[in-house]
Amino acid sequence: MRDYAKAMLLFAVSSVVMLAGVCGGRAQTIDPNSAPNPYQVVEHWANLPEGRVWGQAIGVDIDRDGTSLWVFDRCAAKTCAGSNVAPIQKFDAAGHLVASFGSGMFEWPHGLFAAADGTVWVTDGKKQIVVQFAPDGRVLRTLGKPGIAGAGPDEFNSPSDVVVAPNGDIFVADGHGDFPVPKTNDRIVKYSSDGKFIKAWGHHGSGQGEFDVPHGLAMDSAGRLFVADRANNRIQIFDQDGKFLAEWKQFGRPSGVYIRDDIIYVTDSQSNEKVNPPFRQGIRIGSVKDGKVTAFISAPDAGTEMPEGVAADKDGNVFGGFTQQTDVKKYVRD
Structure with a gap:
């Protein structure tokens, strides 16, 4: 009897320990802000030309060299309308400006993608165009009808982002909501690599394959397309034919998404106590293989706006493009 009582006591104790472990795991799982932050911010890392200041820096991406950063900002302001400032700039790893172009061409800059062939793609959410540039600023191709909004195969209505697959196929996130x-x-x-329409998928909604502000695009090594479906507080994952594969909500309310070496970087620039709680703003980092968030670059203070655009270089440095703060910040590991 004594042995039976002892066995029951051990079972009870082990059960409590196991339950505590399960509950602790759940607590970590449901707390989307608990991942560690192994990064520190580097302010004013870029050497802007004299008299030039950052505008709303919405688009950032890493050049094919793995270290240089391309930035697409709103002409040192909130818009490029009426401005002669060049909104596309390239900085080397030391923060020195090495190229700038695009003045007088845009109204509301948004997405930017640096392709493997060295070309740079950008979207304008008000001019309704997607433009491909050579590295020296020559225009190579324009998709869409400038100034004309529509839903046809050769039209856009507030395109947010663009990404190019390894085979040259072009994907455009078309639709920024009502702004x-x-x-x-x-x-x-x-589109095909020569700009011919292939297909379109999705419409307004919250179901699988539906969107509410498709705000950013990225592609992993398996060719899966990741869509920052911002107003639906999720990332949707598709194959390149538009087949729905999965949705992830653990990265918050995504404004930007970037993938390098199958590490995913997602910016949340809108979550707060009223919008998508309990998520807080920041950059969540994880793996595309399992979707687990392993790091979280959080705001230094509650209420501080975090970036919309994000990119990471081959050394693991992270760059954030800010719209409200009108800045580009660099984050390095401690």
Whole structure:
């Protein structure tokens, strides 16, 4: 009897320990802000030309060299309308400006993608165009009808971002919600490498394959397309034919998404106590293989706005493009 009582006591104790472990695991799982932050911020890392200041720096990406940073900002302001400032700038690893172009071409800069062939792609959410540039600033291709919004195969309505697959196929996140133009599209549009329309998928909604502000795009090594479906507080994952594969909500309310070596970087620039709680703003970092968030670059103070655009160089340095703060910050590991 004594042995039986002892065995029951051990079982009870072990059960409590196991339950505590399970509950602790759940607590960590449901707390989306608990991942460690192994980064420190580097302020004013870029050497801007005299008299030039950052505008809303919405688009950032790493050049094919793995270290240089391309930035697409709103002409040292909140818009490029009426400005002669060049909104596309390239900085080397030391923060020195090495190229700038695009003056007088844009109204509301948004997405930027640096392709493997050295070309640079950008979107304008008000001019309704996607433009491909050579590294020296020559225009190589324009998709869309400048100034004309639409939902046809050769039209956009507030395109947010663009990404190019290894085979050259072009994917455009078309539709920024009701800003800066009303009743925009909520779809992904696919073109061949020579700019011919292949297909489009998605419409406004919250179901699988539906969108509410498709704000950013990225592609992993398996060719899966990751869409920052911002107003739905999720990332949707598709194959390149538009087949829905998965949705992830653990990265918050995503404004930007970037993938390098199958590490995913997601910016949350909108979550707060009223919007998508309990998530807080910041950059969540994880793996595309399991979707686990392993690091979280959080805001230094509650209420501080975090970036919309994000990129990471081959050395693991992270760059954030800020719109409200009008800045580009660099984050390095401690």
